[in-house]
Amino acid sequence: MTTTPGSPETPEVLRPHAEQAYADELAALRAHDADTGRVRPPSWQLSPGAVTTYLLGGELPDGTHVSPKYVGSRRLVEIAVASLATDRALLLLGVPGTAKTWVGEHLAAAISGTSTLVVQGTAGTAEEALRYGWNYARLLAEGPSEAALVPSPVMRAMCTGALVRIEELTRIPADVQDALISILSEKTLPVPELDTEVQARPGFNVIATANNRDKGVNDLSSALKRRFNTVVLPLPDSVEQEVEIVRSRVSALGRSLDLPADLGAGDGAPSEIERVVTVFRELRSGSTLDRRTSLKSPSATLSTAEAISVMTNGLSLAAHFGDGVVRAADVAAGLVGAVVKDPVADAIVWQEYLETVVRDRPAWADLYRACRELG
DSSP states (O other): OOOOTTSTTOOOOSSOOHHHHTHHHHHHHHHHHHHHTOOOOTTOSSOHHHHHHHHHOEEOTTSOEEOOSOOSOHHHHHHHHHHHTTTSEEEEEOSTTSSHHHHHHHHHHHHHSOOOOEEEOOTTOOGGGTSEEEOHHHHHHHOSOTTTEEEOHHHHHHHHTOEEEEESGGGSOHHHHTHHHHHHHHSEEEEGGGTEEEEOOTTOEEEEEEOSSSSSOOOOOHHHHTTEEEEEOOOOSSHHHHHHHHHHHHHHHHHHTTOOOBOOOOTTOOOHHHHHHHHHHHHHHTBOTTSOSBOOOOSSOOOHHHHHHHHHHHHHHHHHHSSSBOOHHHHHHHHHHHHOSSTTHHHHHHHHHHHHTGGGOGGGHHHHHHHHHTO
């Protein structure tokens, strides 16, 4: 059932799609495009400039505040948007937790008005997920027909001139990945059983995400790589930038989950977000921020997304089992769980970090005690 966000018929959902959660901003950007006469590519809901504003945030002449969805290089976003305005597909590449899925979802919402055409890549993804399948009851009863055909999200995007998202492309088996080659090259999808084909309408394109850090990665063939424009999404440049990303996302998640807890720190003390981000950045880089102490790095990625998860869990603990203010004891368990993925090797790395870095920071004494109490 499709309903308008905010209408009486709209069911309450845990996580609304981007086009639902930010419907007011998208409507204001469409109106601004109409007022300024900006050119929109075929089937696009917004002009490329408006799509960039939607992702990076800004103020519109009518007073509408567009919240930033991505904190990072403006040029990277412009390159991604410009790629989608051509016939080249877009590959968002980066280590886990660099907001690839988040950026892809918001690009689809802003450009096509829907972010729900998605193929989730796994080791078990079959070719039918990229091409089409069959309703076997009708197929056996009636034989091959359009009524028996079950279109994939890719086929539906081709028919409607929309963007389709393919998540974790490198997790899909290599022989299944190559089903995309003819689709991206010829912009057609043959259906030999019906002696026909589906031709993509203007506006069709593919946004794929991939990383090469997880286990079970299937490298893309050279033929497939050539059909993508690749944009590498980096980790945040600075502590301040990463703290702001985590703060904004955790605050939004806290509101959606009705968690009445306070993230801030008082009396000049470092906030828990700052400490979690600092821990992650130091262990990721293999040295403290001041470059004075070399550190061993754990097997975990320790991405911004994991920092958001640690803080959201701390928010829940503070709201339900604390005094409503996120403190060291609330984030300690999540912090240890994020770092120690290997119970032997990572545990050694974490204990060394606690004793050589955390213990020597007077302002972090409460975090040291909370982590030590967990064993």
